[in-house]
Amino acid sequence: MAGARMNKKLFGIGLIAVCVASFGWVRLLMIFSSYDVRPRLVSIDGLQSFSTYKDHDFEWYQKNCFGAMTEKLSISTLDDYVALWKRSSNPYCRNTYEKFSSIYAVNKVSGQIVVPETFQVKLLKWLGNNEELLKEAKLQFITTVYNQYTHESSIFNPLRSKRPGLTSDEDADSYIEELSSKTEKNCDLCEYKYKTAEDTFGRIESEHSVTAANAFKYDSYHALVMFKTHHPLLFSEEQFVDFMNTAMKWFMKVHTMDKQYRFPHLMWDSLPKASASQVHPHAQISLNSIRYYGLMEHIKQAGMRYGQEHDGQNYFSHLLQVHSALGLTTTLGNASAMAYITPKKDHEIFIVSKTPNTDFFRLLYYTIRAFIDDLHLYAWSLAMFLPELEPWSTPDYDDIPAIVRIITRGPPTSSRSDISGLELFGASNVNIDPFSVIQHIENSVKSRSQPQSEHNLKQQKIQQQIEELQQQLEQQKQADPPCDGESEMCKLNEDAAKENGKEQEVKPPEKAGKEEAVKPPEKSGDAKELVKEVQHVQRR
Structure with a gap:
């Protein structure tokens, strides 16, 4: 009897141990399936989320980090600014520079060309007949910016915007x-x-x-x-x-x-x-x-x-x-x-x-x-x-x-x-x-x-004007007045008919008294200008 009771106790203890072990394995399995188990170099508490907060604006950096520069900051002078940034004695400037240099690498090189007289006229035309740009063309500077993490690389040479074929004459x-x-x-x-x-x-x-x-x-x-x-x-x-x-x-x-x-x-x-x-x-x-x-x-x-x-x-x-x-x-x-x-x-x-x-x-x-x-x-x-x-x-x-x-x-x-x-x-x-x-x-x-x-007030005013104009045109369309043969509206209708391949004969009305004569729409030129202005303002 004593042995049987001992066996029951051992069985109970073993069952509990199996349940605990099973729970542990199940929990471990859930952890592996639900969590990223890659090794971390810092703790989760040390991770920082994205923020748009800025300690200082550009004017502060201009004064404290780039104060010695006299040239305007541009892609052409970026390498000079970065070099000055690196030498700054301001701790905050140095800290921000280290962030910049850990992400970006800036490189500037030059390239020379020899322009024969037979080609110079055409090259000058491409450059807008600008002699200064011609000098720049003979000694060009190319700036490359490389992102060391995303591996994006961009090449800047302002003169390349003057290449033929990059613009269009069509409105x-x-x-x-x-x-x-x-x-x-x-x-x-x-x-x-x-x-x-x-x-x-x-x-x-x-x-x-x-x-x-x-x-x-x-x-x-x-x-x-x-x-x-x-x-x-x-x-x-x-x-x-x-x-x-x-x-x-x-x-x-x-x-x-x-x-x-x-x-x-x-x-x-x-x-x-x-x-x-x-x-x-x-x-x-x-x-x-x-x-x-x-x-x-x-x-x-x-x-x-x-x-x-x-x-x-x-x-x-x-x-x-x-x-x-x-x-x-x-x-x-x-x-x-x-x-x-x-x-x-x-x-x-x-x-x-x-x-x-x-x-x-x-x-x-x-x-x-x-x-x-x-x-x-x-x-x-x-x-x-x-x-x-x-x-x-x-x-x-x-x-x-x-x-x-x-x-x-x-x-x-x-x-x-x-x-x-x-x-x-x-x-x-x-x-x-x-x-x-x-x-x-x-x-x-x-x-x-x-x-x-x-700008918004002007847009509202223009929108109101165009709505009024559309109502006037709709009323005119419903009235369908005859043409006098010489009004601008008749000529536009005639041109539209020709363009659609459905030229129609536009007959002037029979002569009538002065009071019955059909008048062309007033201020048609103003209406055209209004439509143009509306199209421009609506885009804004």
């Missing part, structure tokens, strides 16, 4: 208006309810925008988000923020249905010059279940490596800080924009925020408006990458902020591609100095972010 504004009018007649996206596909869960729709499934997918969940208006450049801040919010709702809808899809992407190309298949403004939105797409995944991994090698410091925070030290940033609320010094192409702006919030969207909108309204650059491409929707691992160095990168693509009327073998397989050839780009973005933010600014 871009007329081209845009004609293209918009021509494509609106048979636009699939304008009739999205009948001429676009839907996702299995339907559409996400709001007042100004709507989604459609992409008929030719590049991921399992791949859709379009589009404006409900057709013109590629005429959209307001309200419409734009609505457009972005619709994209965010689509991301969350997909993620709610399928939790493994958690890496959001948004791509937008404006106009055929930037490879847009439809003139109607729209963006590609997609979610991936494994990782971000190529280049962004590479940048994410670069940020992780930077954190591992710098005691958990945040790569993107330091990236923003060194650009700010060079006067290459502007801020709107919780979002910041950088004139990136390793751009993919001309005018690149790199916008960051901890989350995809309204400030982030507004700053992007003001950047786009600066391109369209201030620089008259109508073709552009952008890519947006957002933080992982629901992390399945513990916090790590690879946590990215909300990021959007946008570049211009050259004149929309030019048939020449802005991408060459150098950009595809080597480094980026950039013709525009980032130090000149940031001023346009700053001005755009200041002028467009103020409610009821002078």
Whole structure:
């Protein structure tokens, strides 16, 4: 009996031990499946999250770090500024320089050419008959900026912007208006309810925008988000923020249905010059279940490596800080924009925020408006990458902020591609100095972010005038008055009929009394000018 009781006790103890061991193994299995088990060089408590906070502005750096420099800061003088920065005795300046030098390497070289007299006339023509530029052409300076973590490399030589074929003589504004009018007649996206596909869960729709499934997918969940208006450049801040919010709702809808899809992407190309298949403004939105797409995944991994090698410091925070030290940033609320010094192409702006919030969207909108309204650059491409929707691992160095990168693509009327073998397989050839780009973005933010600014009041007034004009034209159309054969309106109608191959005979009315004579529309010239002004203001 005593032995039996002992066996029961041993059995109970053994059962408890087995349960404890099983629980431990199950818990260990859960840890391995749910957490990132890679070795860490710093503790989780030592990791720093992204922040747009800046200790000092550019004026402070200019005074305390670059005070001895007399030349204006530009890509051509960047190497001199960096050398002075390195020698600064100010501890904070030295600390910021170490961050810059750990990320970037700047190299400047020169190259000489001999210009025979038989070629000099043509070269001078390309250079705008500027003798000073001809001297610069004979001894050129090329600056290369290399990112030692992302391995992005950009080559700057301002003279390369003078190469033949980079500009177009065709009027871009007329081209845009004609293209918009021509494509609106048979636009699939304008009739999205009948001429676009839907996702299995339907559409996400709001007042100004709507989604459609992409008929030719590049991921399992791949859709379009589009404006409900057709013109590629005429959209307001309200419409734009609505457009972005619709994209965010689509991301969350997909993620709610399928939790493994958690890496959001948004791509937008404006106009055929930037490879847009439809003139109607729209963006590609997609979610991936494994990782971000190529280049962004590479940048994410670069940020992780930077954190591992710098005691958990945040790569993107330091990236923003060194650009700010060079006067290459502007801020709107919780979002910041950088004139990136390793751009993919001309005018690149790199916008960051901890989350995809309204400030982030507004700053992007003001950047786009600066391109369209201030620089008259109508073709552009952008890519947006957002933080992982629901992390399945513990916090790590690879946590990215909300990021959007946008570049211009050259004149929309030019048939020449802005991408060459150098950009595809080597480094980026950039013709525009980032130090000149940031001023346009700053001005755009200041002028467009103020409610009821002078610009907004003018826009409201012009919009009211165009509505009145449209009502007058509609009333005139309904009245359908006969032509007198010589009025400007009759001549326009006759030209339009000829152009459509349907020339019609326009007969003047029979002679009537002075009171019955048909008068041409008053101030037709003013109406034309008003329409032109409206088209210009609406773009703003």
